[in-house]
Amino acid sequence: MPKEKGYLQMNERSVAPRMGRQPLTTRAALSHVALQLFLERGFEQTTVDDIATAAGIGRRTLFRYFPSKNDLPWGDFEAELARMRVFLAATDATVSVGDALAAAVIEFNRFPPEEVPYHRERMHLLLNVPALLAHSTLRYAEWRRVVSDFAADRLGVAVDAIEPTVIGWVFLGASLAAYEQWLRTDDSDLIELLESALVLLREGFAPGHSPTVQPGGRA
Amino acid sequence: MPKEKGYLQMNERSVAPRMGRQPLTTRAALSHVALQLFLERGFEQTTVDDIATAAGIGRRTLFRYFPSKNDLPWGDFEAELARMRVFLAATDATVSVGDALAAAVIEFNRFPPEEVPYHRERMHLLLNVPALLAHSTLRYAEWRRVVSDFAADRLGVAVDAIEPTVIGWVFLGASLAAYEQWLRTDDSDLIELLESALVLLREGFAPGHSPTVQPGGRA
């Protein structure tokens, strides 16, 4: 997301004069510096001190921008979630819950072509480094919340009813399955994979009827 | 699982003479001691030293039984997974993939009545303490692996194809949705909730057709 303007770019608010001292950097810039280092020498091999030094700030300050090392690769996930919330809220009420969520999932994961390689490396880290993989659960919980809030509203049931909960989990599962697939193969298209996963969801493999999947290899 | 025989019970193998020194304790016993403390004073408020002391062993030794504090509440999850693998392998080949997995999920989560309250408190911790919630992702990945291995084998596709991956995620999602529901309400039956969640799965909410859910509350 930070295009290319040196790391310690100013905060957006810095133009309009505020009260106290100006922030030295931004979350986006720090996230970028950290990601760079993680990709170069690995997540575990990079200490928080390394990142702070590379960003030209104090270690203590870094922890005011991000609550933990694990949060660095995520950047501003809150903003992404907000985008998704808005998208869902704007969905026509005649569209089914499933269709609406499928569209939202696709939209949420659409990136401008030039950002794709960057996003790919980021996701590679997030899904392969154990510490990050574990931590991501907390982010996913927020994501699921967005989904199940919408589903609950549309179905007219409580958010903590079982339907919205299952729906949240299942759409997350489909998304992550697509991501795993995307990262496994070199020249695949994330959006296409998401669509495939969502189709599998629609058809409903589970009990009762056998999946509509053509056994490709050996029987 | 450790019934009530004092914590530092001997290892099973201690009867049949082995080579070196006998282990002082067991994973199960340590897991039990830790869980006790976590429930009493909270996960974050309990240090590894506390647990080691309570178990009468050295802190260093504890880390030989469990690789991290986060692993303590899980006990011997590997064994549970093995059980599930065996169950799936023994499933009649005429049963559909979905039915087989549904049955396995139910079986995997069946506990003798006297263990239910214990299991419930354990799961309460695992699903509510952020550190544990995050860490659990790693255990779930192993669980999903069992599911997708089976699905891949049955469908005759590679394990890393998208179908087994989605199936792994989706069954995990349904299970966890049921667990969340179980923990939210006081006198609910886990097995029943799992069945409900699996039914929702079978019906396939996602795109295309609206869910077969009766809007219960407000529209």
Place this chain on the structure above:
DNA sequence: TCTCTTTCGGCACTGAGTGCCACTAGTCTG
């Protein structure tokens, strides 16, 4: 210049996890 506000960052501390290594408690062999 003085005040008020906000960010910065050093310092010291806690707690998880690890490498190293000597020690302990057993078995096995002669």
Place this chain on the structure above:
DNA sequence: CAGACTAGTGGCACTCAGTGCCGAAAGAGA
């Protein structure tokens, strides 16, 4: 029984993430 061998134990010291505290820096406004 002595000595060799083996496996579990735990103390010590170290790294690194994360936190509380507090004074210093940087800017705005009067």
